[in-house]
Amino acid sequence: xxxxxxxxxxxxxxxxxxxxxxxxxxxxxxxxxxxxxxxxxxxxxxxxxxxxxxxxxxxxxxxxxxxxxxxxxxxxxxxxxxxxxxxxxxxxxxxxxxxxxxxxx
Numbered sequence: 001x002x003x004x005x006x007x008x009x010x011x012x013x014x015x016x017x018x019x020x021x022x023x024x025x026x027x028x029x030x031x032x033x034x035x036x037x038x039x040x041x042x043x044x045x046x047x048x049x050x051x052x053x054x055x056x057x058x059x060x061x062x063x064x065x066x067x068x069x070x071x072x073x074x075x076x077x078x079x080x081x082x083x084x085x086x087x088x089x090x091x092x093x094x095x096x097x098x099x100x101x102x103x104x105x
Contacts, residue, residue: 021069022069022072022091026091026103026104027091027100027101027102027103028088028101028102028103028104029083029101029102030083030101030102031082031083031084031090031099031101031102032082032083033081033082033083034082034099035056035057035058035099036098037057037096037097037098038054038055038056038057038063038092038097038099039054039055039056039057039097040054040055040094040097041055048070048071048094049094050065050068050070050071050072050073050092050094051065051094052064052065052075053065054075054092054097061077061078061081062078063075063076063077063078063081063090063092064076066089066105068094070094071093071094071095072091072092072093072094072100073091073092073094074089074090074091074092074103075089075090075091075092076089076090077089077090082099082102083102084102085102087104087105088102088103088104088105089102089103089104089105090102090103091103
């Protein structure tokens with residue numbers, strides 16, 4: 001019985017760990033004309049969830065979540081914003097709201 005409990009514990013602990021499957025090599029280039037950070041009006045302190053939409057506090061531009069690997073997420077942006085092309089996304093750090101760079105869609 002103890003060995004079963006130990007095996008279950010190890011499995012649960014192993015499943016509970018997180019790793020970021022995004023990597024820095026995926027970032028193709030820096031974004032342009034970006035805010036210091038994007039605001040997240042639905043943020044809950046300590047919550048490890050990437051929210052949508054994020055808002056550029058300078059002009060109210062909203063960017064929409066597409067995919068994530070905590071703590072990073074890729075967002076679709078309005079055409080012509082931040083130097084992001086039609087087949088690209090903007091990668092943002094979900095904890096800080098800071099832009100990481102531009103990645104392929």
